[in-house]
Amino acid sequence: MPSSTVENYLKAIWALQGRDDDGELVPIGQVAERLEVTPGTATTMMNHLARKGLVDYVSRRGVRLNNEGRLAAMDVLRRHRLVETFLVEVMKIDWAEVHEDAEVLEHVISDRLLQRMDEMLQHPTHDPHGAPIPGPNGELGCDGSLSLADCGPGSYLLRRVREDDPTFLQWLAENDLRPGVRFVVQERNAAVGTLAIRVDGGGKSLQLSVPAARFLLVTAE
Ligand SMILES: [Zn+2]
Known part of the structure; x- marks a missing residue:
């Protein structure tokens, strides 16, 4: 196997x-x-x-x-997320284009290379999509846990986005929706299943479907 x-x-x-x-x-x-x-x-x-x-x-x-299995899973996740961070931060590849390569590289990269990447990146805590990078001992940091689809009007901090849909990621980037950005949910229209949001400092209001909002994890501000 x-x-x-x-x-x-x-x-x-x-x-x-x-x-x-x-x-x-x-x-x-x-x-x-x-x-x-x-x-x-x-x-x-x-x-x-x-x-x-x-x-x-x-x-x-x-x-x-079991505990062994969890540690092994955290090790793969650490490799995946560090590779993605390296591809974006150092190699300047678009954040919408790195997931597929990371799916392959996570299995083959050596510990020595990974450690060097981690050092060059100054030990990042989150990947480009906002997902927490497990530490070398498998510890996992705090995560944004509220789905925007479940949120009403108010102010939010975008913590994490879905990583495996390049088109969706491109749309997010075009609208300045990246982890760390603050925005306001202006209105939630239950009849048609949309949310109207406005990014802090940005002018126009954006319409987001509830299924799309499911892929944005936020914390209320
Ligand atoms: Zn990924």
Whole structure:
């Protein structure tokens, strides 16, 4: 089993069980769906991961990462997010274009190279999309946790954006919507499912659909 496959499963299980692990098992069907494989393939992999001591797997009920598995998932996430930060900050690649390359590089980059990137970037805490970068010991910092889709009128700080949709990222950049930016929700129109927002210091008001707002994580100001 190539290590990249193992690592992608660990990341998927971590994403599905949520960062505040409540001990619930993740159904194998959900893992299979997320990775676009058959349930049979996912089940074979669960047995493999359990033998490697990375997950607790209960046949026909589900799976969760144990402590070893969680640390391994944090290691992949750290590599992914540091690579993205390096591609944007040092190599000046557009933030909409880095996710796919990071998906590949996260599995192959050496610890030595990663450490050097981390130093050159002066130990960043967040990637270009606002996602927290796990520390070298797997510790994960505070995250923006409120989805803009659930917010009413008021002032907000944009913390984090969805990273895997280049078109959406380009639209955000064109409208100065980047992590760290403050903006106001002026109106929420429940009838048509839109939010009217205005970026601080920007003139015009923007219309955002509620499904798009789901991909912006904010904190209320
Ligand atoms: Zn990414």
